[in-house]
Amino acid sequence: MIHEKVKNPEDLRKLNIGQLKILAQEIRQEIIQVISEVGGHLASSLGTVELTIALHYVMNTPQDKLIWDVGHQAYAHKILTDRGERFHTLREMEGLSGFLKRHESEYDVFGAGHASTSLAAAFGIARARDLKKEDFKVVAVIGDGSMTCGLAYEALNSASAFGTDFMVILNDNEMSIARNVGAIPKMFSRFISDEWYNYSKVRLEGMVNRLRFGQHKIGEGIVKFSHRVEEFVKGLIVPGIFFEELGFRYVGPIDGHNLDVLLPTLKTILNSKGPRVLHVMTMKGKGYSFAEKNPEKYHSASPFFIETGEPKQKGGLTFTDAFGRAILEQAEKDERIVAITAAMPGGTGLSEFAQRFPQRFFDFGIAESAAVIAAAGMACEGLKPVVAIYSTFLQRAFDMLVHDVALQGLPVVFALDRGGIVGQDGPTHHGTFDLSYLRMIPNMTIMAPRSEEELRNALATALVHENGPVAFRYPRGGSGLKNINLERPVRIFKTGRGEWLRNGEKAVIIGAGTMTNHALEAAELLDQEGLHVAVADARFVKPLDEDMILQAVEKYDRIFTVEDNTVAGGFGSAVNEFLSSRGVEKSCIMLALPDIFIEHGTPTELYEKYGLSPARIADSVRAVLRAGHDRIPYPAASSTKI
Template sequence: MSQLLDTINYPEDLRSLEESQLPELAAELRAFLLESLSETGGHLGANLGTVELTLALHYAFSTPRDRLVWDVGHQAYVHKLLTGRRGAFGTIRQAGGLSGFPKRKESPYDTFGVGHASTSISAALGMAQAAAEQGEDRAVTAIIGDGAMTAGMAFEALNHAGHLNANLLVILNDNEMSISPNVGALSKRFSRLIAGRWYNRMRDNADRALARIPPARDFAKRAEEHFKGLITPGTLFEELGFNYIGPVDGHNLEELLPILTNLRGMDGPRLLHVVTRKGKGYEPAENEPTKYHGVTPFDPVTGAPRKSGGGAQAYTKVFGDALCEVAAADARVTGITPAMREGSGLVEFEQQFPERFFDVGIAEQHALTFAAGQACEGLRPVVAIYSTFLQRAYDQLIHDIAIQNLPVVFAIDRAGIVGPDGPTHGGNFDLSFLRPIPNMTIMTPANELDLRNMLATGLALDGPSALRYPKDKAVGLAMSGPPEPLEVGKAEVVREGNGDQALLVFGPFMGAALEAAEATDATVVNMRFVKPLDTALLAELAVSHSHLVTVEENALAGGAGEAVQAFIGTLDAEVEVRCLGLPDAFVPQGERGALLTEYGLDARGMTACLQELAQPRQVARECSQK
């Protein structure tokens, strides 16, 4: 029974508790997370690991006046529970429910909308600068994980914060399974010391006293940094202008609270290094943190999923297996991913080809230029990346790869609707931002056989290429033989209709398209290539059909349908092109199938579109017969 938690609706309720009561509240929060997420699914491990840290932050700071900026935000569930949203927590990541990430429209305590990594320090620095400009006495804190610290953007922000001497606290949440040897009795005592008012008062007094003697002041500063460097890993941060404190145990409230309270009263850039454990308090998640990072509904006693997998393989798995096959036949093939080994299906590739596997961390820009360098030297790199993360490296895609026409293959996972992760992770725009790039070949597999063969196609090209596929299961077709290259720019007529309409399918909608075609006697084409289009086939269809309906899981603005419309516009043909796809809006979180239905991308939606287009022609025929 959550006796304490039931009395906490907002942080001011939390701050009315005695410090001695906080460990009990932490235990109740962990029990609540397990019970709730075992029913709904969500990000489990990271949130179990930040219980005490979140409690300490809201206890020591006057939120929401003091700003907390979470990086990525998938570890902010406890933050949501403490800020008025416990009653709605059962709706998290569901249609119309709570977002799985901080969201400004959801709560004043969510100071910055996040979902991608490494943005917190930049946003917090902007807030700190604004507070200074406006004369506001407001603490601003960025909470960033050690994984997000691998991105260049984080270091750009650190460098700028040091330059501005900003009144900013950065908390580095180090949740690796191995804990640095520096986390010992001496380090703990030293961390308390350098976060304490006595030490910092002495430090400031000494700095003022030595201000007129620059050599002595510089010597004292170097001596302090070298002393810290002997027992802490903070020299790098000190060189960037931050006062480094840590590492400290992120699960020890007796340590955290006085340090955070002292840091609240300090000025200038400060970095607190806390060490936490993913999955803290739940043995299955502690033992397998990657497995329990994001979970579907599960049995909290055993940790087993409530629903078994079964059915066809996921497109991600199909890609991973195909990459292993082509790599076994071609020693030039490498696999690159920006911190998405499991999510992008590269676990088996790493096991089979460890010397050809490269996880570059959360560093998408580096991933692409690194791949470009490999391609310059004759390798055939395959960059496995989520659609939403490819956006972060658009300059490198154009400048370093496309301009030089380098043979880099992009395996774009999570293309289109992503379901519960919502707008921050939606893959709605890749066709739109890839299409204008010269030298780029763009492919949309309709099934697992297409995907395998398109991977081989990309590897056979002498320039950049992309194949994109959804977060979904494949069709379940039997696969035999190795992947084989397709004829570039060649579509496939899957069904010859006797009517006036044709469905031009870009991606995995073939089952729904054929069902709609049976009801309307329409032609169905697996377009396969967005760039180059099969213009010869399109020209034929424009003569023999009155309506062409394109289907894609991408924003209509700039998508495959617009490419078809542009080409048809160059012809002297009386044919109308209607486009089905995603609207000019950010797709909300929800169940993937329900969202496809909402946007008319299922059999019913396609049938309704074809029937609507057929009505004017039917009316004209009836009039001519009278």
């Protein structure tokens, strides 16, 4: 196996083109094999195997800087940069990260997980190089999906104004997670369907095929014919008028799976100067037929059987499913309801809504900020916008929440999926800041439903709320609770009212969201030891159920709060702020995530590590009640650095 001998780009550069082609096949098999076991971003990574090989081959990495966008397409990059032997640990706790991480490898030049950052990062690195009078190449790879985000254009705008010497690879597979949306991807595909392109492609392939890649002579071959490729390259500029107008030299599109074409073209463009774009066509899922046919399904796959493509485990009802159903149910009754997503129609449960109400469905692409402002605009005109975004990606639109929605008191509903710990996608994807960043915004109402049924009620409640925005956040997966019935009549919650779930003797745990379920389980464990604690569901993180908290203070010696949000400014913080504002001497003991970036691992592992599993909650309560500890020590700040 060639790939066992190729540990890093230096080894790679010793291979000839025939060996590179075999290596590509081997890496592809390795990716399919490992992802079928551990799950992960299969389709995107299969699409970039040749591109990765070619880039490391022609660039002098790690001295030259290669910057990937999102980082979900970088599995081949990991395998080829001294991490091949650990690749099977991908996404496992303490194993390799599923994204890019500066602290994992010197080849991971810029950490990523959120989209559309690579161009600005590359610009910054290239400018720093120039100021320091250093000499290396900078290449940023960005997907067509990530080009739907304004950040990419902000970077292009500055980069060309400074005449920055760096190269952009537009990795175009005509897909975001779902089919790409909007005018810009359409423009890219016009380049491809151009008759002129087809003519040029034939010309380039003919020319490159005539290059002689004899054993070990690939470098020579490229140099010898580079002037002809250069000539050809000039001819390719015509369709890139868009980039050209932005001050970038445009080349392409070329076939991103054909090393015979990729290598000489990359080399030539890499060695030229100024801001430049190479447009590369790739196929998402390339080499695994199920993923080629259904790239959306395999964008982020859970473990699957290679032969059938079927998932190894079938899940039950999820919060996302319940949200998808609940919004359909509401939309049938009220035609002012519109649904908005930012490139995640499937992930947020809106696929069926999109089919049923295409006129009332808006996918903005990876443009969370614009999506939120547009929702505010719709609310101005009396529509009822429901913005469904993952908690972590709404961070992108923080100012829009403040300035465009809350300040104007507009009734926009935010359905925040993937709140709390998401698991193996790790620190870039955990939704562990939302209660804090939402709570500090005036006019904001925040709910945290603890079950799929509560989520349905939370949506109904949010839609009748007319004074300002309402957000409700819920985790990845399902609550696993029995007796969930999504057919019962919906309940409109009284704003700022929680619910007592069980009585106890000395202590009470007040939970936010699904952590309330962990609290209930913890209480059952403690029952067995003769310690009876009460449990309440806060339901609203803002406004707080102040009466409930005051009752808790009166009735119980000890009050605990539990949440899967950072301890900094979250639910427990809110309770303590309230207690202090009322001059209550007691404070609550906050069971929450520590003020660090939480690493990747399964939710079960992470709840256990950070004291939020039922058993660990019970440990904390026991330590306070039995041993008289006053504080629960947070785990040492071994913060994950990305």
